[in-house]
Amino acid sequence: MKFKPAIKPYSAAAGGWGSLEATTRFVLDSKHALKNLRNLMRMNKAKGFDCPGCAWGDDNKSTFSFCENGAKAVTWEATRRFIDAQFFAAHSVSKLYQQSDYFLEYQGRLTEPLRYNAQTDHYEPVSWDDAFELIAQHIREMDHPDQLELYTSGRASNEASYLYQLFGRMAGTNNFPDCSNMCHEASGSGLKRSIGVGKGTIHLDDFDKANAIFVFGQNPGTNHPRMLHSLRHAAENGAQIVTFNTLRERGLERFADPQKPLEVITPMAGFISTNYYQPNLGGDMAAVRGMAKALLEMWRGGQGDVFDERFLAEHTHGVEAWFAEVDSTSWEHITQQSGLSEQQLRDAAAVWQRAERVICTWAMGITQHKHSLNTVREIVNLQLLGGHLGKPGAGLCPVRGHSNVQGNRTMGIDEKPSAALLDSLASHFDFEPPRRAGHNTVQALAAMLRDEVKVLIALGGNLAAAAPDSPRTEEALRRCGLTVHISTKLNRSHLVPGKDGLILPTLGRTEADVQATGRQFVTVEDSFSMVHASEGIGNPVAETQRSETAIVAGVADAVLGKEKLDWLSLAADYNLIRDHIAATLPGFMNFNQRCDIPGGFYLGNAAAELRFATPSGKAEFSAAPLPESLFGELNAPFALQTLRSHDQYNTTIYGLDDRYRGVYGQREVLFINPQDLAALGLQDGDLVDIETVWNDGIERKVSGFKIVPYAIPRGNLAAYYPETNPLVPLESIGDGTGTPTSKSVPVKISLAAQVKNNRIA
Numbered sequence: 001m002k003f004k005p006a007i008k009p010y011s012a013a014a015g016g017w018g019s020l021e022a023t024t025r026f027v028l029d030s031k032h033a034l035k036n037l038r039n040l041m042r043m044n045k046a047k048g049f050d051c052p053g054c055a056w057g058d059d060n061k062s063t064f065s066f067c068e069n070g071a072k073a074v075t076w077e078a079t080r081r082f083i084d085a086q087f088f089a090a091h092s093v094s095k096l097y098q099q100s101d102y103f104l105e106y107q108g109r110l111t112e113p114l115r116y117n118a119q120t121d122h123y124e125p126v127s128w129d130d131a132f133e134l135i136a137q138h139i140r141e142m143d144h145p146d147q148l149e150l151y152t153s154g155r156a157s158n159e160a161s162y163l164y165q166l167f168g169r170m171a172g173t174n175n176f177p178d179c180s181n182m183c184h185e186a187s188g189s190g191l192k193r194s195i196g197v198g199k200g201t202i203h204l205d206d207f208d209k210a211n212a213i214f215v216f217g218q219n220p221g222t223n224h225p226r227m228l229h230s231l232r233h234a235a236e237n238g239a240q241i242v243t244f245n246t247l248r249e250r251g252l253e254r255f256a257d258p259q260k261p262l263e264v265i266t267p268m269a270g271f272i273s274t275n276y277y278q279p280n281l282g283g284d285m286a287a288v289r290g291m292a293k294a295l296l297e298m299w300r301g302g303q304g305d306v307f308d309e310r311f312l313a314e315h316t317h318g319v320e321a322w323f324a325e326v327d328s329t330s331w332e333h334i335t336q337q338s339g340l341s342e343q344q345l346r347d348a349a350a351v352w353q354r355a356e357r358v359i360c361t362w363a364m365g366i367t368q369h370k371h372s373l374n375t376v377r378e379i380v381n382l383q384l385l386g387g388h389l390g391k392p393g394a395g396l397c398p399v400r401g402h403s404n405v406q407g408n409r410t411m412g413i414d415e416k417p418s419a420a421l422l423d424s425l426a427s428h429f430d431f432e433p434p435r436r437a438g439h440n441t442v443q444a445l446a447a448m449l450r451d452e453v454k455v456l457i458a459l460g461g462n463l464a465a466a467a468p469d470s471p472r473t474e475e476a477l478r479r480c481g482l483t484v485h486i487s488t489k490l491n492r493s494h495l496v497p498g499k500d501g502l503i504l505p506t507l508g509r510t511e512a513d514v515q516a517t518g519r520q521f522v523t524v525e526d527s528f529s530m531v532h533a534s535e536g537i538g539n540p541v542a543e544t545q546r547s548e549t550a551i552v553a554g555v556a557d558a559v560l561g562k563e564k565l566d567w568l569s570l571a572a573d574y575n576l577i578r579d580h581i582a583a584t585l586p587g588f589m590n591f592n593q594r595c596d597i598p599g600g601f602y603l604g605n606a607a608a609e610l611r612f613a614t615p616s617g618k619a620e621f622s623a624a625p626l627p628e629s630l631f632g633e634l635n636a637p638f639a640l641q642t643l644r645s646h647d648q649y650n651t652t653i654y655g656l657d658d659r660y661r662g663v664y665g666q667r668e669v670l671f672i673n674p675q676d677l678a679a680l681g682l683q684d685g686d687l688v689d690i691e692t693v694w695n696d697g698i699e700r701k702v703s704g705f706k707i708v709p710y711a712i713p714r715g716n717l718a719a720y721y722p723e724t725n726p727l728v729p730l731e732s733i734g735d736g737t738g739t740p741t742s743k744s745v746p747v748k749i750s751l752a753a754q755v756k757n758n759r760i761a
Contacts, residue, residue, distance in 0.1 A: 005665040007685075007708055013254035014221040014228060018659060019068040052077060052155060052509040054224040054649075055400040057204035057528040058599065067225035072647070072654045077488060077508040081108025082541050088114060088123040097495040101465060101722065102653040104490045109505070111542035116501030123494075123503060128546070131502050132558035135457070138482040138500065139559050142454045145172030145434070149444045149453050152178040152413045153460030154402025155509070157522035157534070159577045160548040161404070163570065164459055165412035166580075167556040169422075170431055170564060174438030176415045179461055179650075180405050181441040182468075185737040186367040187398035188409065190376030194620050195389070195396075196613030199406065201605050202359060202395035204528050207234045209393030212355035214348075215243045215273070216284055216379065217365020217743075221251015221660055222646045224363075224399055228255045232270045240351045243273040245365065246281050246641065247671070247718060248711035250660040275348060280339035281639040281716050282630045282744040284366055285375040288382050289626060290334040290345035292326050295353060295385065306353055308387030315610055316384050318621035325623040333626060339713050357393030358386060364401070365641070368743035370627070373736045377622035384619050390610045400527045402650060403509075407525030410585070410603070415440050424584045431564055440738040441467060442730060448476035456498065457484040457555070459548060460506075464493040465651040468728035468740040469700070486551050491651070492722070505545045511536040513547045516572035522549070523578075523595060525603070532600035549574060636693035636746030638676075642721035642728065651722055658720075663708065670749070671710035671718040680749070682707055687752040690719070692727045692745060700727050704752055717747065 012018055052073045087107065093116065096104065113131045114123040126134075139148060150168045152161060168176060180188070188198030195201070207213065207230040220227035232255050235241055243252045252273050279287050299306040312319055331342050338345070352358055360379050366372060380396060388394035400406050412421055415438035422433045439447055445467060447453050456477065467473040477483055480498030487494070488508050494501075507513055513520045513536055521535035546554070553571035560567070570577050575592050582591040587603040594601045606613060614620050630639065645667060647655035657664045661671070670688060677684065686707045692700035702724055712718060721742065732741045 007662055008664060009662040010250060010660050013256040014251035014660060015068075015225070015256045052403055054226070055154075055403050055406060055527045056224045056226045057526045057530055058532065059204060059229070069222065069225055069646075069649060073649055074510055076105070076652065076654055078510045078538055079108055081106070082111050083107045083109070083490060084111050085125045092121040093123065093495050093497070094121055096490070100653075101492055101651065102656065104492065105652060107490055109489060109541045110487055110503060110545075111505055112544040113505065114503040116497040118499065126502070128554065131504060132554050134500070134502065135455070135482065135484060135555055136558040138455050139171070146175055146438070147452065147454040148173050149175045149177060149439060149447070149456045151441070151444070151456065151458040151461060151463055152176065152408055153458070154179045154400075154405030154408060155460045156408060156548055157404060157524060158407045158411050158531070158581070159522050159574050160459065160552055161408045161411040161413050162577060162581050163549060163552045163556065163567070166425065166429070166565075167552060167560065167567075169425060169433040170429075170556075170560055172434055174415055174417060174434050174436065175444060176413050177439055177441035177444040178405075178408060178413050179402060179466065180409055181415075181738060182466060182740055183364050183401050184367050184398060184405070185440075185739045186372035186376050186734055187362070189737055190373045191380065191396065191398070193373075193614070194377050194380040194622060195607035197605055197607040198409070199529055199605060200395065200397045200527060201389055201608040202397050202528065203602070204230065204530075206359060206393050206395060207231070208237060209357060210234055210239050210355075210359045211357045211393065212240045212242065212351050213359045213361065214352070215241060215245070215252065216360065216362035217245060217367075218361070218363030218399055219245065219247070219249045219251060219643070220399070221249055221255070222644055223401070225251070227399065228272070229257065231255070231272050232257065235270060235272060235274075240274045240355065241272055242275040242277070242348050242351050244277050244279055244284055244287055246278055246712060246716055248276070248278065252276065275351065277340055277344055277348065278711070278713050280337065280630075280713055281641050282369045282371070283338035283340070285371060285378050286334045286338035286626055287340055287345060287348075288375070288378045289326060289329055290331070290338060290340070290342070291349040291352060292382055292385070293329065293331070293334065294346045294349035296323060296326055298349070298353060304353070307385045311387030312384070315387075315612070315618055316621060317614075317616040317618040318623060319384075321623040322381055322621040325625060329626055337626060337630065352382070352386070357391065358383065358388045359393070359395055359397055360388075361397035361399055363399045365743055367737075368734070368739055368741055370630070370732070370734055370741050370744065372734045372739065374622060374624040377624065380619070381621050384621065389619070390608055395608065398527070404524040406527060406529075407523070407531070410525055411581070412585075421585075428580070428584045429564060442733055442738050442740065445473055445476045445730060448479050451479055453479070454481040455484070456480045456482070457486070458493065459486050459552065462491040462493050462651040464496050465491065465722040465725070468725055468732070468742065469730040470722065470726040472730055486548060504551055505542070506551060507536065507540055507545050507547045509534060509536060511538045511540045513549075515547070515550065515574075520547070520549075520574045521595070522574065529603040529605055530600040531594075531603060533595040549577070630744060631746045634693050634695065634746045636748065638715055638717050638747050638749065640690065640717040640719060640724065640727065640745040640747045641743040642724045642745070643718055645720050648720070661710070666706065667720050668705045668723055669708045669719065670705040671708050671712055673712050673714045673716070674709040676714050677707060677709055682751065684709055688749045689752050690717075690724065690727060690747050690749050692729065692747055694729050694732070694746070696729065696731065698729075700729065702726055717749070
């Protein structure tokens with residue numbers, strides 16, 4: 001693809017013709033157009049494969065069950081391009097490191113196992129048996145099991161994830177850093193503390209029954225576009241949609257359904273948000289506190305039915321302590337921190353008060369701040385006031401990122417496993433799993449920097465690009481004795497290998513997985529606790545690729561042997577893995593039989609049934625105070641959030657356009673309020689340097705970012721990751737979550753040196 005840099009404001013609605021055009025372009029560019037058209041018709045369908053993109057649920061009603069970015073994910077994976085030994089012979093790792101992330105993945109699919117040769121600085125072919133033996137050798141040479149880190153991407157299936165966590169625990173460690181640590185940890189932890197379950201409480205069809213939907217900190221038009229269909233249907237049914245998002249995002253304003261021909265060929269589109277508020281980065285907790293303060297005043301003033309007092313009395317604990325905290329929080333503090341006016345928050349509260357059935361939904365705009373856990377709990381507080389749990393059209397909806405990140409956690413990918421999980425594994429498999437907590441992602445990287453990690457195995461993902469403080473993350477990976485990456489395509493992490501390094505090529509979600517007993521299917525869990533079967537249909541690019549499940553089993557067999565478990569027999573028949581899951585995890589009884597249910601099966605949610613696994617046995621109100629200051633004593637003029645472009649999913653860069661924000665052919669841009677631009681004496685299109693304001697003596701700076709005026713509150717900035725990940729300090733993490741604070745980075749900006757010198761001249 002060719003990219004011509006330009007900034008051109010986008011006036012059309014999200015979806016519509018622009019979405020169809022982009023989808024068609026990516027299908028054709030894959031060089032496998034007919035194959036990918038067939039793939040798209042089978043995506044998110046019975047006897048088809050689950051989307052390898054986001055974790056939004058399947059409605060099982062639409063003719064086409066995919067969105068633009070899902071189509072990009074499929075065509076990006078099911079490409080005819082591939083790279084082999086000849087490519088790596090011609091390109092050293094140092095040379096490839098100089099290329100962009102887009103260039104790396106655009107080269108195509110990995111086809112054979114590779115080992116890094118530090119003497120030549122090239123990857124070279126290695127057999128599968130030798131690769132497995134190399135891993136076993138390095139693990140046998142470890143001083144203790146906690147020198148092993150087992151990273152997991154949210155792409156991994158339930159079957160692969162279950163084997164992976166079982167292998168790790170039989171090897172003696174709970175070191176399971178994963179992508180959830182870096183995105184939705186606050187959702188899981190906050191919900192568990194408040195309602196006893198770390199998952200959302202609603203079904204997908206609850207969107208059709210809601211009277212009001214409050215959308216916090218997310219951009220569904222890019223990150224989970226199928227959600228726009230649910231929001232559009234809700235709006236058509238009369239629901240009020242109240243959005244709190246720092247940037248104006250087209251997908252939250254107007255949406256043209258690509259499946260409605262009239263909306264594709266005409267300017268017709270449906271409006272999404274009835275109220276759109278733009279809080280400061282990190283100001284959402286204050287905004288919700290302001291709504292609660294307004295509602296409390298209405299209740300005390302006898303202004304109609306405000307709270308569900310019966311629900312509060314029967315099913316909650318701690319409301320009076322929270323009321324006291326709300327009373328002690330001043331409107332001045334609320335408006336200053338939120339960036340919203342008292343009247344705006346009273347208006348939002350009035351929408352909530354008039355609605356009988358309310359859904360609150362959020363994503364990473366809520367979860368990547370220092371006080372994110374308390375923000376999630378404040379949202380829960382709001383819902384508890386109206387009894388908006390356990391009834392149709394109401395509840396809590398954290399929108400997860402990658403397609404099976406929720407399923408990974410259900411399968412036991414958790415550095416802090418529950419005693420119930422460990423007891424179940426111990427009883428069923430007759431071994432004693434480790435009981436001590438393991439490392440999350442940030443802790444794992446810190447351990448690598450201290451030379452306490454000998455082996456890193458990454459089941460998917462791109463840790464070097466996904467993690468914060470990029471130079472230090474890369475240094476951490478290089479310090480490992482062995483890095484192993486199970487991947488579909490070349491990425492940044494492969495170019496910062498440990499002293500020894502392996503790349504193991506795996507099948508994608510779209511491809512047929514044939515093992516010794518025949519074709520296999522896997523399962524995934526979406527954001528609504530629905531478990532779906534997923535069966536690839538395309539032929540693999542090369543016979544030397546293996547499934548993630550088979551690779552994990554091969555590693556486990558080489559390291560542990562067959563004393564406790566015949567790993568290779570499990571890889572030959574995934575039904576056997578599902579039998580073990582059914583025997584050890586709640587909600588999976590008759591797992592194999594239930595995989596035949598059209599649309600999948602529901603795991604259940606105790607909190608949705610008003611059963612709360614909390615110390616009090618009731619839903620717990622959180623009486624946390626608002627932060628005094630979002631950055632403490634740091635004197636930073638701006639708060640920066642890192643975000644995705646529209647041609648991107650997680651760290652995968654499909655292209656260099658961000659259509660809805662009007663950015664084309666480039667990624668190093670910085671969105672800024674026009675008044676801030678003028679106050680700084682800068683000009684539209686100027687190149688600037690961005691530097692983190694932190695207190696550890698480490699310089700964190702990125703250079704040459706183009707200034708783009710945008711509808712964003714003053715004092716707030718936005719730029720794409722992974723380009724701005726170097727600005728996020730490894731030590732800047734959420735309280736109680738360990739999640740990097742990638743949505744509230746304290747920074748300052750200055751004119752780039754080259755531009756400055758030109759102006760002086």
